[in-house]
Amino acid sequence: MEQQAYLEIKRQRRNLVLGLIAAIVVIDAAVLFTTGSEMETFVSDISRIGTISAAAMVSLIVVGRQKVSGLFGRAYVSLAAALILWVAAESIWGYYELGLGVETPFPSIADAFWLAAYGPLGYHLFTTGKFFGKGVKKSAIIIVSLAAAMFLAFYVQAIIGVSDLEGPEALAGVAISIAYPVLDAILIVPAVLMVTNAGKGQLTSIPWIFVGWILLVIADSLLGITAVTNFTGELFHITMMYNAAYLCFAAGLVWYNRQFIPDEKKLAR
Amino acid sequence: MWHMNNRGVFSDPNKVDVNTFYSNLKELVGPGAEMIIEETWEHLQKHFGTKAGGDLIRSSPLERIQKIMEIGEA
Numbered sequence: 602m603e604q605q606a607y608l609e610i611k612r613q614r615r616n617l618v619l620g621l622i623a624a625i626v627v628i629d630a631a632v633l634f635t636t637g638s639e640m641e642t643f644v645s646d647i648s649r650i651g652t653i654s655a656a657a658m659v660s661l662i663v664v665g666r667q668k669v670s671g672l673f674g675r676a677y678v679s680l681a682a683a684l685i686l687w688v689a690a691e692s693i694w695g696y697y698e699l700g701l702g703v704e705t706p707f708p709s710i711a712d713a714f715w716l717a718a719y720g721p722l723g724y725h726l727f728t729t730g731k732f733f734g735k736g737v738k739k740s741a742i743i744i745v746s747l748a749a750a751m752f753l754a755f756y757v758q759a760i761i762g763v764s765d766l767e768g769p770e771a772l773a774g775v776a777i778s779i780a781y782p783v784l785d786a787i788l789i790v791p792a793v794l795m796v797t798n799a800g801k802g803q804l805t806s807i808p809w810i811f812v813g814w815i816l817l818v819i820a821d822s823l824l825g826i827t828a829v830t831n832f833t834g835e836l837f838h839i840t841m842m843y844n845a846a847y848l849c850f851a852a853g854l855v856w857y858n859r860q861f862i863p864d865e866k867k868l869a870r
Numbered sequence: 871m872w873h874m875n876n877r878g879v880f881s882d883p884n885k886v887d888v889n890t891f892y893s894n895l896k897e898l899v900g901p902g903a904e905m906i907i908e909e910t911w912e913h914l915q916k917h918f919g920t921k922a923g924g925d926l927i928r929s930s931p932l933e934r935i936q937k938i939m940e941i942g943e944a
Contacts, residue, residue: 672909735901802900 610803613859618807621852628652628848629841636837645840646695652847653691657684659854666862676728677857680810683722684850690714707828708770708777716777719784726814730791733808737798745793753786756825782825785818792818804860809853816846888936907931914938 628648635644660681669678693711697703705711757779764775792811800806820842827836895903911931914920926934 671913672905732899732902732905735904800900802896802898802902804898805900805902 607803610860614807614856617852617856621848624848625845628844632837632840632844636835641837642698645837646691646698648844649840649847650688650691650695652844652851653684653687656847656851656854657681657688659851659858660684663854663858663862666858672728673732673861676725679721679728680725680850680854683718683720683725686714686718686721687847690718708774712777716780716784719788722814723784723788726788726791726811729810730795733795733805733811734791734798736801737794741794741797742790745790749786749790749793753782756782756822760825778825778828781821785821788814789818804856807856809849809856813846813849813853816842816849820846886939888932888939892932907935911935 628651631644632648635641660677663677664674664681667677668674690711693709693714694705697705697709697711760778760782761775764771764778792814795808795811796815799808799811820839823839823842824836826832827839892903892907895906899906908931911920911934914935920934920938926937929937
């Protein structure tokens with residue numbers, strides 16, 4: 602019976618991994634194949650709005666079923682709040698490009714929503730980090746923190762080096778440009794630690810939300826580097842990375858909803 | 871809980887072995903099981919006014935829960 606239960610978990614995990622890979626391939630293929638065409642902006646913006654909205658919807662289902670009390674209740678309400686703020690940010694970005702037909706200004710209102718999401722997301726990552734991170738060695742924490750700090754130092758130096766500090770909004774622009782990598786670097790520490798510490802439980806072997814966050818920080822860094830280096834080439838790979846990150850969040854929430862929230866009907870059987 | 875049920879942990883609802891429950895939980899969620907037990911103890915304290923007195927003060931949340939289930943109070 603025990604073996605059967607374990608095999609069932611393995612089967613469900615395999616199905617979710619395959620489903621996630623299929624979703625990433627299909628959506629990112631659409632982004633890739635429309636690059637350079639008239640559809641590029643439309644597909645790019647809609648794909649990001651769609652994937653983050655999917656994650657936000659599943660998070661609301663989780664909150665509805667789990668309610669808001671207890672450590673996990675609060676952690677998942679925070680995640681839902683962060684995802685909803687990202688939906689707003691991506692929608693504003695899309696409205697500029699698709700609705701108004703202009704390039705999204707920097708800084709814009711979308712940045713306010715993106716930055717506001719770091720608070721609740723940080724709460725979620727550090728809270729669930731206590732759960733996933735039992736047994737993490739202090740040496741690992743120090744090494745990952747030092748690596749994040751070094752990356753941040755180089756990155757911020759590069760941003761300041763190429764920033765245009767003239768004009769009324771220049772200072773705000775530079776401050777926001779620096780805020781992203783600082784917050785990313787802070788939150789990447791628990792994410793890397795949890796992913797490297799994973800695999801110790803049958804239901805927790807893949808810390809999806811943390812994997813999603815690592816992908817998101819990579820996408821943020823690539824976007825920052827393109828801005829810093831005045832890169833004018835194609836940016837489709839960054840959109841693909843954001844889509845993969847958002848879908849990882851959705852997969853993590855689907856898994857949590859299925860495996861961690863008791864179903865009264867199933868229990869009664 | 872559904873997985874635990876499949877593993878026979880709740881085969882007799884009137885007699886649940888907390889240690890079996892904990893070892894199964896550890897297999898399912900890894901070292902995070904400890905945190906779930908701590909949360910459960912906090913929940914018992916908050917909602918049922920459960921207190922760890924006597925020699926249970928220095929015991930782990932798992933041992934405290936085990937004692938409560940044995941004698942009804944700790």
